[in-house]
């Protein structure tokens with residue numbers, strides 16, 4: 245059993261011995277000097293783990309039970325986990341992925357471990373005394389007492405004897421608890437939008453609110469993007485803007501045409517600035533994969549290619565930061581925000597319909613659209629039409645996810661899973677196609693050397709064959725998603741809500 | 749989970765010294781180990797500074813048995829090592845073991861029930877021929893038998909082997925080793941040589957006679973804590989490694 249006490253004042257081991265009338269033996273005195281490392285969104289902490297840089301020389305990862313999972317020597321920590329070796333990389337990869345590790349919090353405390361002995365000099369309990377110098381609001385002292393198996397009565401007696409100097413601690417004394425008492429209070433920015441939709445809300449009002457929220461989330465990424473902390477900022481910036489644009493186009497009938505047109509072009513302008521940056525980021529993030537695609541004698545050519553792209557990426561990033569700081573951009577963004585705040589114009593045809601009903605209809609019609617578009621596709625259909633299906637599928641995904649709070653998420657999950665399968669296939673097909681185009685565009689670069697040209701051509705050949713492979717699966721994937729089983733689920737989930745009375 | 753007993757008809761041959769040091773070794777090597785002190789004298793409990801239980805906590809009802817036994821477990825001062833201390837009277841255990849159905853397997857079944865917490869259970873046995881001993885012979889996967897290399901001890905070991913033969917117990921479980929060996933004594937050397945020829949299973953490593961082992965009573969701790977580099981401690985380490993190999997061979 246563990247007992248957790250908060251002490252009213254510092255206690256020496258001899259005072260502990262006196263109070264409990266037991267022998268207390270010091271076992272270990274440790275000065276803990278810690279720096280908590282985490283991503284900007286605290287993904288490690290949020291998964292109930294803690295990554296520490298200890299005493300300026302070790303990286304330690306603790307799991308939810310305060311067990312040390314991995315420890316490695318490191319004078320400094322790397323910004324990206326790809327620079328870490330295996331056990332730690334494996335453990336962090338699912339949480340951190342491409343995000344940068346940032347020093348989020350530093351603190352220190354003292355840990356004195358000791359043992360309580362009975363009259364036979366047998367250990368009956370172990371104790372750890374924590375002395376938190378940095379605690380807020382004042383220095384704090386905590387005591388953890390662990391009884392040895394079979395000696396719980398003795399431990400309870402010890403706890404009782406400490407009554408006059410200690411109070412029970414409300415929570416277990418864990419690493420997280422101690423860090424919090426030292427003032428750590430993680431406040432991760434919300435990554436998932438929270439719309440707080442009301443099913444009966446008029447459509448325009450709901451959509452405007454959502455677009456505004458997505459714009460806010462996008463703009464929240466600007467700071468990290470400009471500081472170039474990691475590629476995820478650009479990515480999230482774009483994802484949020486893309487969702488906003490998708491929403492607008494899905495519900496354009498709920499807006500007056502003129503208003504729709506202005507909003508749409510403003511958003512597009514804002515997002516455009518980062519197109520090239522994201523392309524280059526994606527390509528560079530996938531470096532290892534590309535290297536694995538070609539035999540060794542292509543590697544020098546690939547080195548040249550990646551070097552060139554890295555340089556270009558920095559140029560493009562600088563340009564983006566300039567754009568994001570420009571009056572022009574800031575004005576546009578501000579204007580957009582104001583426009584979204586304007587009272588909803590209810591003159592458009594679907595503007596007043598209850599959002600839940602409207603969305604249900606939209607989901608059904610969007611699904612049917614995919615069925616319709618999909619039906620046209622066979623092995624020979626030009627890429628253009630396959631991409632259309634991909635774009636419609638993406639819109640459906642946004643509908644299902646952005647409005648999930650209006651429906652039961654458990655049921656949506658099955659549909660999202662089925663949709664994701666189709667999207668993965670279409671997405672890979674599109675990625676390989678655009679990567680081929682991207683590489684082709686590089687071939688025309690001035691002063692390009694033969695080795696680099698060969699490497700680029702090699703990559704194009706491999707990517708093309710991968711693209712063909714994905715293309716070969718498209719027809720089946722579409723058929724599976726359009727089939728009666730999924731179709732019935734969509735009908736079952738959304739028909740009633742789509743037919744409901746109320747609204748206009 | 750494996751069960752190893754330290755057993756001999758004779759007292760004072762080094763059963764407890766072996767049980768204590770081998771249990772400590774096993775625990776240090778990472779095996780979750782439980783040492784059960786079955787001798788009412790409570791010598792191994794004493795070495796681990798755990799008080800013997802006044803009354804007998806062995807329960808007659810099958811359901812209560814495991815709970816009562818689990819309640820007896822005491823964590824030692826060392827990691828991975830727990831202990832069930834001696835009980836001053838074995839009266840209830842005797843009654844339990846004399847239950848009519850499948851009398852000799854009672855202990856084995858009982859130990860199997862608490863096995864999930866441990867990799868190894870070591871039994872420090874009293875020097876008696878009793879229902880308890882017969883239960884131990886059935887329960888244990890290996891029975892370590894300390895033998896002082898003297899003609900008298902050799903005779904005792906012969907008797908044990910004959911007893912196993914008569915009662916049809918598995919003789920392959922018996923693992924004798926030489927204990928309290930004084931290499932300067934011609935008698936010890938001769939007896940050991942003769943026995944090794946007759947019994948191939950005698951463990952290669954022997955425990956020397958050593959005042960360090962006697963001093964365990966003063967320190968109340970396994971040898972490793974106060975006589976780390978000494979010969980006797982190294983002998984127990986080597987002996988444990990041999991036993992570990994034997995255990996690996998058991999399914």
Ligand SMILES: Nc1ncnc2c1ncn2[C@@H]1O[C@H](COP(=O)(O)OP(=O)(O)O)[C@@H](O)[C@H]1O
Pocket residue numbers: 758759760761762763764765766791927928929955956957958959961962963965980
């Ligand atoms: N290798 C040894 N060298 C010297 N004395 C020993 C040795 N082994 C045991 N003894 C001593 O002999 C006595 C009996 O040993 P013990 O292990 O309790 O035997 P058992 O459990 O077989 O009765 C104890 O006083 C112990 O200190």
Ligand SMILES: [Mg+2]
Pocket residue numbers: 763764765787791872873
């Ligand atoms: Mg004994």
